[in-house]
Amino acid sequence: DAGVTQSPTHLIKTRGQQVTLRCSPKSGHDTVSWYQQALGQGPQFIFQYYEEEERQRGNFPDRFSGHQFPNYSSELNVNALLLGDSALYLCASSFIAGDINEQFFGPGTRLTVL
Amino acid sequence: TQLLEQSPQFLSIQEGENLTVYCNSSSVFSSLQWYRQEPGEGPVLLVTVVTGGEVKKLKRLTFQFGDARKDSSLHITAAQPGDTGLYLCAGPRPGTYKYIFGTGTRLKVLA
Numbered sequence: 042d043a044g045v046t047q048s049p050t051h052l053i054k055t056r057g058q059q060v061t062l063r064c065s066p067k068s069g070h071d072t073v074s075w076y077q078q079a080l081g082q083g084p085q086f087i088f089q090y091y092e093e094e095e096r097q098r099g100n101f102p103d104r105f106s107g108h109q110f111p112n113y114s115s116e117l118n119v120n121a122l123l124l125g126d127s128a129l130y131l132c133a134s135s136f137i138a139g140d141i142n143e144q145f146f147g148p149g150t151r152l153t154v155l
Numbered sequence: 156t157q158l159l160e161q162s163p164q165f166l167s168i169q170e171g172e173n174l175t176v177y178c179n180s181s182s183v184f185s186s187l188q189w190y191r192q193e194p195g196e197g198p199v200l201l202v203t204v205v206t207g208g209e210v211k212k213l214k215r216l217t218f219q220f221g222d223a224r225k226d227s228s229l230h231i232t233a234a235q236p237g238d239t240g241l242y243l244c245a246g247p248r249p250g251t252y253k254y255i256f257g258t259g260t261r262l263k264v265l266a
Contacts, residue, residue: 045197074254083243083256084198097252131197133254141186141205142247144254146197 043068045134045147053153054122062117062150066134072096073115074144075107076131084131090115119152127154158182159244159257167263168234176229176260178244187227187246189218198243201229234264 046065054060066073072091076084086099090109104120113134119126129151133144162177178187186205190198202211204220204227211218215238217230227244244257 083259086253086255089252089254091252099253129195133197137252141203142252142254143188143200143203144198144245145200146190149195149197151195 045132045145047130047132047147047150049150050148051151051153053155055155056122056124058122058154059118059120060122060152062119062130062132062152063114064117064132064134064147065114066132067145070134070136070145071113072135072137073109073113074133074135075115075117076133077101077126078129078131078149080128087117122154124154127152158248158255159246161242161244161257161260163260164258165261165263167265170235170264170266171233172264174231174234174262176231176242176262178227178229178257180225182249183224184246184249185224187220187224187244189227189229190243190245192241192243194241198245231262234262236264236266238262239264 045067048063074089075087078084087101087105088098089096093109106118109115129149131149132147135144158180160179186203188203189201192198202218207222207224209220215232219228242260248255
């Protein structure tokens with residue numbers, strides 16, 4: 042049973058470019074969340090997708106957008122990249138049941154903006 | 156303000172010592188999770204606590220959820236170098252699907 046997978050592993054972009062990151066959830070999970078983790082910080086919630094809709098959003102600008110496909114996989118898009126967008130981008134999948142909201146994380150995509 | 160505060164922020168101890176990490180909030184959480192993260196990798200789920208006063212054990216790790224579900228602790232007995240890493244508590248922000256992380260505790264266990 043494959044866990045959460047993300048691609049690519051590493052990415053280098055320049056300021057102003059656009060980037061798309063991809064995530065496949067753990068088998069049986071229907072919810073995908075994206076996080077940004079700067080060096081030395083904890084992960085920051087970007088948004089969560091459920092039933093192909095953005096269900097919850099964190100404090101990130103509209104340059105950050107996403108999509109969830111019918112097979113529950115997801116993409117994170119970032120437009121007009123800034124130097125400050127350099128970070129580890131984490132995808133997590135979950136199957137939220139009642140009070141239980143366990144997030145299972147992928148290995149992340151390391152984005153460097155030059 | 157940070158909804159989940161962890162202490163201490165950094166901890167460097169010798170192999171064989173015991174330690175406790177705390178995760179505190181002024182809000183009630185329906186559940187809390189503890190994760191361990193290695194550099195450049197995603198966090199790995201260690202445990203979920205749901206019921207106030209709950210205690211869970213995972214080998215040398217003991218997790219406790221406060222009676223009021225506002226705080227949690229992680230106790231490691233006889234720490235080993237393999238326990239080195241970033242320990243994070245996390246949970247769903249009350250009343251939302253927004254998942255928030257604590258400030259983190261960076262543990263280094265010296266051989």
